[in-house]
Amino acid sequence: MELFFAIFFSFPVIIFSTLLTLCVLYWLVAAIGILHIDCLDVDFDGIDASPSTGLGGLLLKWGFNEVPMTLIITLISLFGWIFSYLCLRYILIHFITISWLYYLAGIIIFTISFIIATYLTAKVIKPIRPFFNKMGSLNSHKTLLGQVVVIRSSVVNEQKGEAFYEDGGAGLILQVRADSRYLFQRGDKAVLLSYDSVSNSYEIINESDFMENIK
Template structure:
């Protein structure tokens, strides 16, 4: 166990360790409604502006590997997991014997970090390829305009003009949506609300109570 933690906090493994730890914390907090499930997700924005995405840079990377078709949070989690696994075992069998030579240790470590990252990206692309059509179908079926006027159930403990989360029952697993309110009505978890307007720039829905909607 001591060896495990020693490698866990050693370069270059520690970079993936930190990222993977953040991902685990993110999913745990998202599961209990503290954080938004897609607060880091830019998949919708990428799709909506696909014609403006350059063929290089971050947008080009998303398109090349199909990462724009699935939630970005899932992509980051898988890259972190694969990257950590590859770098951990690389350190265990190749880098650890060089630990006493500091200069060589950091040079080889940097090389293995790059190799681990690239390999993790390709493995992630391979893993998400079979599930990409599922997310594509969901995006096509539930466009923003078609959801306006629909009733959702508040999922988060609070809804204000900064954060909030609700679920729309679509007959399947349900859609988790970002929602906002001007706080004239105090929503709490389990309340029903109506989707009034969609803010494309910030990817959230403005909601009002059913009573307000019905006048």
């Protein structure tokens, strides 16, 4: 057991150990409902999400765009931890004793572990992607129109913006757009008015204007 913990807290295993520990805590906290499922999400407004380049192209290539990012991070952390642990346990600590050479080998092992973990994660999620697609279809675009969402991005305009929809489960993060006359801030509530399939986004208005329109 002492050897296990020694390796657990050694470089490069400690990187995956930290990620995996955070993932386990995240799932435990999310399971008991203390935090929303999106509490660890990052605002990706400025990241290239086109289907052929940037982050969007990478996600599409590996099929990660169809599966919750939290699951992907958890699997990569798990596979990376297993591979790096085995390398450290049976190779690194037995054959490399020079300090600088140890850390150089550790960097190489970490890189290889990450690549292998990403590849294995892509293979594991491939057969379960249809399940998440089916879950997504339950929240069709038409059923969401008229629903109240909470703004989660710092800016919402005609080009970018994000909002969170509480569906009673994990919740949904939606791309939203607003007319220039509206000045939404993070935490404000808005109503989904229409859906644009081209940009995969919803037009939103504030609640008061929506109530006036339906009168």
